[in-house]
Amino acid sequence: MADNKNNLEGFFKNRINDFDKSTDGWDLPNESVWRNARNDFPNYPQKKKWNWKLGALIVIVSTLVLEGGYIYYLKNELVKTSKGIEIIQGQIGNKNNTIAIIEKEVFKIESELEKRKLNKQNLIVSPTQKNQIPIGFILNQDELNKSINRGSASTQIYLNSKDESNSFSIGNIETTGLRNDFKIAVAESTPISFSFIEIENVFPIKKLDLISEYNVVIPKLKQKKEKFELEINYNSLNFETPLTYDFEKLEKKDFGENESSFPIQFKGGGLHLSYNIRPKLWLSVGLRRTIGGFENIFVDKLIYDKSGEYIDNEGKIINEFKIITQTGFSDSGSSIDFEIPNGTNINDGDLFEAEWNYSQKYKFTNIPVGVNYYMGNDELNCFIKVGLGWNKVSLGKHFVEARLSYDNEILPIKRNQESEKELSSQFVNGFVGAGLDYKLNPIWNARASFTLEKNFIQKSEVLRSNSTSKVFNIGLSYRF
């Protein structure tokens, strides 16, 4: 019965949904039903289609209108600018004439001075002493600084003798930032032209009021600021490196400590390129290449080990000793073969005399990146520097020379085995230093500094401790 029940239900379900056998349209609604129903369908909001053609047209038209407007604006501006240029050109023409006159007069003055080889001291204008000065003089900044009466409302400068009619006053002159490299010139003409002549390319006077009727021309020159600096320097570097040594079969009580520290002196040169990032603050990157090395002699007693003996082709008894020396940078190993002369009887455990002389060369490359901060005046500055550096130390071959003796009898050396490979070690250091910087002229500076460098050498079996190096640096820098 259950089967029959399932049979009936399953049959109905399947057969009713059997759509393949519909042929006469008995199970399709009339078209009118669709039409009627469709009227009651909701109108879902139709998303507006972006009319790209219209959009493109709008963009093009807008662009043309804006471009047209902008061109019109530019034309007007051009007209205005052209008029302005004409006016300025007129003014420049006038000023050029004046400047030409002054330049001519200055040339005359300088030529005259050269001829007369006048001592500049004679040209100092001193309001207090009221020294006589000739018409036509050149005054450098030092002299001007001495001559002007700072803090007063004005300074009387006499151009000729004490003739009041032939003098003028400079009032409210601000000399902040005045440099040495310009001159003051007064021309021998009436009216007298007075000008600060730019010698280099800086005109530092900020304000100058002349209480006179003299024709004053102050050329407005753009102050040039040096942004880069290239320094070439000499370095003396003292590298305090730990040294450990470990001779096989060593009688340590005679030898003493097996770890010590000794300095390695490096000398060399370098370059620094700096960029002025803020006033008084320079970012600097450099390259330093120095060469150094050491040579040490040890005299001690070693314990004889008979197991190292062998007979060579000539029938002689040979023994081999190995030497492993470790430095703060890496380890170096070498060995020597020495002969036991006939008749010499050395027993296992006997002590024999040994004199070792070994040396090694190093090459040290350093690339520091840091900042320098300057404090001081225009001429003399002290500065501090701080930064990080990448370092590479290359170790040369380890040379060993040995003299061995037993019971006052020399044990001839048959073979010196030097270390075969050159090793190198890289590490980072941090540095901090201070120094002095003296301006020789607007572009050249002399400099000396002392730097302490802490080398972050990773500790290992070979490298027992960190090292410190002290660097003395002198150099010349060129600013541009």
Added chain:
Amino acid sequence: MQSDIDLIKSILKGKKPAERILYERHRQRWFRLALRYGTSKLEAQDIFQEGLVSIFKDLHQFDSKRGEFVHWSNRVLVNAALRFLKSNQWQNTFTDLKVAGNEQEVSENVLDKMAAKELVQIIQQMPLGYRVVFNMHVVEGFSHKEIAKELEISIGTSKSQLSKAKKALRNMLEEFFLNEKD
């Protein structure tokens, strides 16, 4: 071919042609459902039209994550059919009628000869209560609990109606074949 979901998305974006495509795709299934709930093609068309409007009005409520569109639309159409029937022929629908005869087995040979059209015609001849419960349970797959809730009757009544519907159906099938032989 666009899927039902793509068509529905297009319709919801206001694309009218998609309505027709969706309609053409399902109209036969939907109309057969309407035929099973009605007593004639005319009545089925009224049910179908009401159901069609409901489907397209509620299209935005269809959630493809919760089931297929076919099942969702069938249920909407059943609801429309029930609404139609309740408003027209619902009085005394679920009173128990005496059904003549015992449960008889209907042979597979008899069933095999029947097409969907004849089956629908037989269903249409069943009393309204039988017809609705039979359709909902056997064809649409409603549980008795769901049927009771939809038709606001007890679960027992639903089961009873189904049982009697099946008996009546068997009788009608037998009668149909006797007439066919004659």
